[in-house]
Amino acid sequence: MSTATLEGQAAPTETVQSFTVTLIIRRFDPEVDSEPRWQDFDVELFATDRVLDALHKIKWEQDGSLTFRRSCAHGICGSDAMRINGRNRLACKTLIKDLDISKPIYVEAIKGLPLEKDLIVDMEPFFDAYKDVQPFLVSNTAPEKGKERFQSVADRERFDDTTKCILCAACTSSCPIFWTDGQYFGPAAIVNAHRFIFDSRDEASETRLDILNDKEGVWRCRTTFNCSEACPRGIQVTKAIAEVKQAIMRGKP
Amino acid sequence: MPEKSAGALADAQPVGRKQAVEQKPQGLRVSGTLYRGREGMWSWVLHRITGVSIFFFLLVHILDTALVRLSPEAYNAVIGAYQTPIMGLGEVGLVGAIGFHALNGLRIILVDFWSVGTRHQRLMFWLVWVLWAVLMIGFTPRHLMNVFGG
Numbered sequence: 001m002s003t004a005t006l007e008g009q010a011a012p013t014e015t016v017q018s019f020t021v022t023l024i025i026r027r028f029d030p031e032v033d034s035e036p037r038w039q040d041f042d043v044e045l046f047a048t049d050r051v052l053d054a055l056h057k058i059k060w061e062q063d064g065s066l067t068f069r070r071s072c073a074h075g076i077c078g079s080d081a082m083r084i085n086g087r088n089r090l091a092c093k094t095l096i097k098d099l100d101i102s103k104p105i106y107v108e109a110i111k112g113l114p115l116e117k118d119l120i121v122d123m124e125p126f127f128d129a130y131k132d133v134q135p136f137l138v139s140n141t142a143p144e145k146g147k148e149r150f151q152s153v154a155d156r157e158r159f160d161d162t163t164k165c166i167l168c169a170a171c172t173s174s175c176p177i178f179w180t181d182g183q184y185f186g187p188a189a190i191v192n193a194h195r196f197i198f199d200s201r202d203e204a205s206e207t208r209l210d211i212l213n214d215k216e217g218v219w220r221c222r223t224t225f226n227c228s229e230a231c232p233r234g235i236q237v238t239k240a241i242a243e244v245k246q247a248i249m250r251g252k253p
Numbered sequence: 254m255p256e257k258s259a260g261a262l263a264d265a266q267p268v269g270r271k272q273a274v275e276q277k278p279q280g281l282r283v284s285g286t287l288y289r290g291r292e293g294m295w296s297w298v299l300h301r302i303t304g305v306s307i308f309f310f311l312l313v314h315i316l317d318t319a320l321v322r323l324s325p326e327a328y329n330a331v332i333g334a335y336q337t338p339i340m341g342l343g344e345v346g347l348v349g350a351i352g353f354h355a356l357n358g359l360r361i362i363l364v365d366f367w368s369v370g371t372r373h374q375r376l377m378f379w380l381v382w383v384l385w386a387v388l389m390i391g392f393t394p395r396h397l398m399n400v401f402g403g
Contacts, residue, residue: 026285083288085286086289174288176288224296225290225294226288229290229293238364
């Protein structure tokens, strides 16, 4: 058995076809450049490689100055959101085989946040909006002695979709409103507010609805659905925002 | 002082950089690629454009109508200027813009208020275009006959 497995592993490495893929990356070095510039790289890749692997190959073998964020590299940490071929995606979840490699792959930083270097943007404004919606459980009552806070399956289901957020900023930086109005809370902050507004154990929903019932809150949303399409976790972001809008109009979640 | 040293660093290093600048691919804007949003984004873009156009039309329309209070002769002159073929074609555009803005407005209302509206937004977008086409097929031939038929 074990020899068969070994052979099975050894054989395909010779036959797996690799492709030369051109990546055009929008680079910016604040110490040298006054404006971002495009630079192309040719990389040898397999169909099963991801855009992140391509960036690694460039950084490790061609140009060590290429700068980007990544941590887990498996779609959990949300560090490597970037604009790939004009759409926000996670570099670690975008397979080369899903892209058209007969054309160059364009990679650039996410839009709407201050560009710091190459593919890195300043995420502080994004996290400030996140902090502003109080993304934590607020409860003034103690749970029954010796028990946890009870929640029915149906109540948990109510906000299940918005618990999946990894704060990668792909949604917020895909929003045309956010590009031009940095004061807008943005989809990610509203998603994380939604996660607690509709949590039956939470007692600060009114406060969060008050915060979002603002010119720069949920009413800035123009339902372009860019956020729902950009979300690497498949969260129905626009639906969540619509639910918060409804909750504000009803005055309760 | 720190600024100066950063500048010196930049001056000392650019040998490899300069080459990179030269191989800039043609036709790429410095501002980055256009975001490739889908139906939702383009409906929003069109809604904005048609909305602003209709606003300016209404502004002009209120002004020319108000003219009748000042001088009926001037009003007649302005209205006469509207009876030209160019204005007739412009009216096709106006009806098209109002038609899209109205139908897409209904779509947005459904997205906001209908519980499954967000799920069907793409279908509704194409439905808007179907209804808009029906409207324009009904309006345009009849209108052009009036404009060019004399």
